[in-house]
Amino acid sequence: MSGPAFSLLPHRGVVAVSGEDRVEFLQGLISNDVTRIGPARAVWAALLTPQGRFLNDMFLVDAGFGTVLLETERERAPQLVKKLSLYKLRSKVTIEDRSGTMDVAVIFGPDAEKHNAVPGALSYADPRLPGLGVRVLVAAGQAAKLLGLPEAPLADYEALRLSLGVPDGSRDLPVEKALLLESGFDELHGVDFDKGCYMGQELTARTKYRALVRKRLFPVKVEGELPPPGTAIERDGKEVGEIRSGQGDRAIAMLRLEALDGVLTAGGARIVPHKPAWMRLPEAENA
Numbered sequence: 001m002s003g004p005a006f007s008l009l010p011h012r013g014v015v016a017v018s019g020e021d022r023v024e025f026l027q028g029l030i031s032n033d034v035t036r037i038g039p040a041r042a043v044w045a046a047l048l049t050p051q052g053r054f055l056n057d058m059f060l061v062d063a064g065f066g067t068v069l070l071e072t073e074r075e076r077a078p079q080l081v082k083k084l085s086l087y088k089l090r091s092k093v094t095i096e097d098r099s100g101t102m103d104v105a106v107i108f109g110p111d112a113e114k115h116n117a118v119p120g121a122l123s124y125a126d127p128r129l130p131g132l133g134v135r136v137l138v139a140a141g142q143a144a145k146l147l148g149l150p151e152a153p154l155a156d157y158e159a160l161r162l163s164l165g166v167p168d169g170s171r172d173l174p175v176e177k178a179l180l181l182e183s184g185f186d187e188l189h190g191v192d193f194d195k196g197c198y199m200g201q202e203l204t205a206r207t208k209y210r211a212l213v214r215k216r217l218f219p220v221k222v223e224g225e226l227p228p229p230g231t232a233i234e235r236d237g238k239e240v241g242e243i244r245s246g247q248g249d250r251a252i253a254m255l256r257l258e259a260l261d262g263v264l265t266a267g268g269a270r271i272v273p274h275k276p277a278w279m280r281l282p283e284a285e286n287a
Contacts, residue, residue, distance in 0.1 A: 004112040005107070005109050009105060010103075012074055013102070014069055015072055015096065016069055017084070018068075018096070019093035025091040027198070029047060030047055031200070032045035032191060037061055041124060042127050045057070046190060047083065048198075048200025050200060051200065054175060059127070059135060061124050074099050078097055102139060106126075106136070108134075112134055113125060113134065120146045121147075122137040128189060129188065129278060155247060164219065165184070165217065165218055165219030181204065182215055182217065184278075186208065187278050211282060218254075218255050218274065219252060219274050221249055222269050222271060227268075228243070231266045233265070233271055236262065253266075
């Protein structure tokens with residue numbers, strides 16, 4: 001890729017939380033610090049079960065006019081609206097699924113960061129990694145006109161994401177099962193350990209401070225036919241992980257840390273894990 005391009009992310013949608021209590025309301029529910037958002041500055045966060053298990057991931061950005069926009073999974077946006085509404089109580093907020101009127105796009109490639117101000121749209125640098133580019137929330141059907149960039153197939157962006165080992169919602173994080181610190185939320189700036197209480201905080205904090213992480217999501221190269229998501233990964237006949245999302249010869253896999261130095265297979269293919277530069281493992285931290 002010689003210059004920046006954009007891809008539409010049809011599997012991502014938008015939920016709006018409006019009203020004078022919007023920041024306080026969200027602050028008590030999600031894993032990151034909502035007070036850090038701005039018109040062009042987003043945070044990545046998760047909504048958890050009370051037991052600390054994954055429910056939804058989201059990017060939060062200030063849309064002005066008393067509204068915070070949550071970029072999240074499109075198909076699961078109605079469930080997110082319903083879940084947030086359960087906790088509304090007396091908070092002065094309104095919660096609305098706007099996925100039908102808005103598109104989500106991502107600008108990536110060389111110099112993508114120069115496009116962090118798109119007139120007529122809401123854009124923000126991906127807070128997880130600089131290499132993931134700029135995400136854009138735009139009126140449905142207007143992305144190509146407003147961005148003025150060549151459109152790349154979604155597969156091109158997927159290849160980038162998979163190479164970096166970054167999870168993508170429930171495709172990589174099983175709902176009501178996944179733990180944030182096994183899924184990269186610490187290093188990828190998706191959790192704030194100083195913000196105070198939020199739903200599921202206790203388990204997340206305990207996992208970090210007691211060093212209880214024993215498995216992690218890794219980018220892997222697949223030598224052979226790509227196994228479907230959920231396929232068990234084995235070492236010496238013992239299950240040590242499973243395949244999550246993938247494309248071509250790349251995938252995201254959950255793996256036990258002690259299995260990284262062995263020969264791994266899944267569905268007849270050899271699985272070769274790679275530790276991305278952003279990831280911190282216990283061995284490296286204690287070296």
